[in-house]
Amino acid sequence: MKNITEKIVKLFKEGNCTPQIAKIAKKLKEPSTTIHYNIKKLEKEGAIKTYKAIFDYKKIDEGFCVFVLISLSPDEYGNPEKIGKDLAKHPEVESVDICTGNWEMILKVRVKDQDTYYNLVKNVISRRGINKIVSLTSLKQLKTEFVTL
Amino acid sequence: MKNITEKIVKLFKEGNCTPQIAKIAKKLKEPSTTIHYNIKKLEKEGAIKTYKAIFDYKKIDEGFCVFVLISLSPDEYGNPEKIGKDLAKHPEVESVDICTGNWEMILKVRVKDQDTYYNLVKNVISRRGINKIVSLTSLKQLKTEFVTL
DNA sequence: ATAGTGAATTGAATAATATTCAATAATATA
DNA sequence: TATATTATTGAATATTATTCAATTCACTAT
Known part of the structure; x- marks a missing residue:
């Protein structure tokens, strides 16, 4: 048995899907060529x-979801995007935002x-330039990525 | 000119797409029927x-993104899902999580x-049961929904 | 070990769908 | 009003998903 599902899941996280033009056309009662255009x-x-x-992330072994509020050290204020882009490279990181307020960055992991x-905190998130973090663990997800669960 | 794009965007937010089986099959070098299965x-x-x-949310008139940290009033601790599900109904709400820590709920809007x-804060988020909110506005999004921008 | 069971893989045939193209219509611009 | 640009659409084609049946694989109990 080949373990294909893991590879499929990986491909699906970033893309490899396409619109259902015919179904959209039916729903909107327009010609499919118009929808296509x-x-x-x-x-x-x-x-x-x-x-x-x-995904239902529990079912793909990613059931533990955390919002990470990050306070940068003052010498990084001028270029928060450098750290942010580094963190964004990791596949466990769903989102990276540079923010206003008491925290300069928010991750969803x-x-x-x-x-x-x-x-992940020890090896990836804790690094020079990051001053303090607060982890808010999600106990229950009611909606994600605009999809109600 | 029909304004179809708005309707298409709405449909795309929740679904109306499908996997590209043939392309995945090529990438993984497996028969498309195996991928399909x-x-x-x-x-x-x-x-x-x-x-x-x-989406590139700026281009669909949703460029303003906020994380809302919510503190519930003590009498709602027993049933945070009721408020959460109500909030989840609104199309501006990308995600709703029940959390640990100083805040019992996090919205992404x-x-x-x-x-x-x-x-939105006046009409939807401010309501009985919600004690205090902190809004963290995203100034720059580096990654969303696992997609690097 | 091995027979038996259910699950997974696969090729061939078919059904469904996206895409291309050219014609027309609508809108914007000068 | 004339002209250019953009949007809509039907018909033809190319691509893709799906179904089905055959085969292989993995696991369990004897």
Whole structure:
């Protein structure tokens, strides 16, 4: 037995999906060529970044979800994007935002369990330039990525 | 001219996409029927919730993104999901999480601009049961929904 | 070990869908 | 009003998903 599902999940996280033009056409009661034209226009304008799958993360071994509020050390205020882009490279990181307020950065992270998260904090998140972090663990997700669970 | 794009964007937020089986098959060098079988299995197990589009939100008039940390009033501690599910109904709300720590709930919200957000806070987020909120406005998004921008 | 069971893989045939293209219509611009 | 640009659409084609049946694989109990 090949373990294909893991590879599929990985591909689905970033894309490898496509619009259902025929179904959209039926729903909107328009010709499929019109829908096709408008979708391609949205893609060319860059309004649509990609098409991807949304998961029940518990079922793909990523049930532990944490919001990480990050306070940067003052010498990093001038270039928060450098740290942010580094953190964004990690596949466990769902989102990276540079923010206003008491925290300069917010991560949303998905891992298997608390142990895995602890290792991520030690090995990835704790680094020079990061002054303080507050971890808010999600106990229950009611909606993600605009999809109600 | 019909304004179809708005309707398409709305449909794409929750689904109306589908996997690209042929392309995945080529990437993984497996027969497309094998890929098909494995994807359908993931769907039946409920591991895949839906297939949808990811946007450059600035280009679809949702450039203002805020993380809302919510403190519930003590009489709501027993049933935070009621408020959460109500909030999840609103299309501006990308995610709703029940959390540990100083805040019992975290929202991620996307609207057009600060004015629209102000109205959302007044009309939707401020309600009985919500004790205190802290809004962390995203100044720059480096990664969203696992997609690097 | 091995027979038996259910699950996974796969090729061939078919059904469904996206895409291309050219014609027309609508809108914007000068 | 004339002209250029953009949007809509039907018909033809290319691509892709899906179905089905056959085979292989993995696991369990004897």
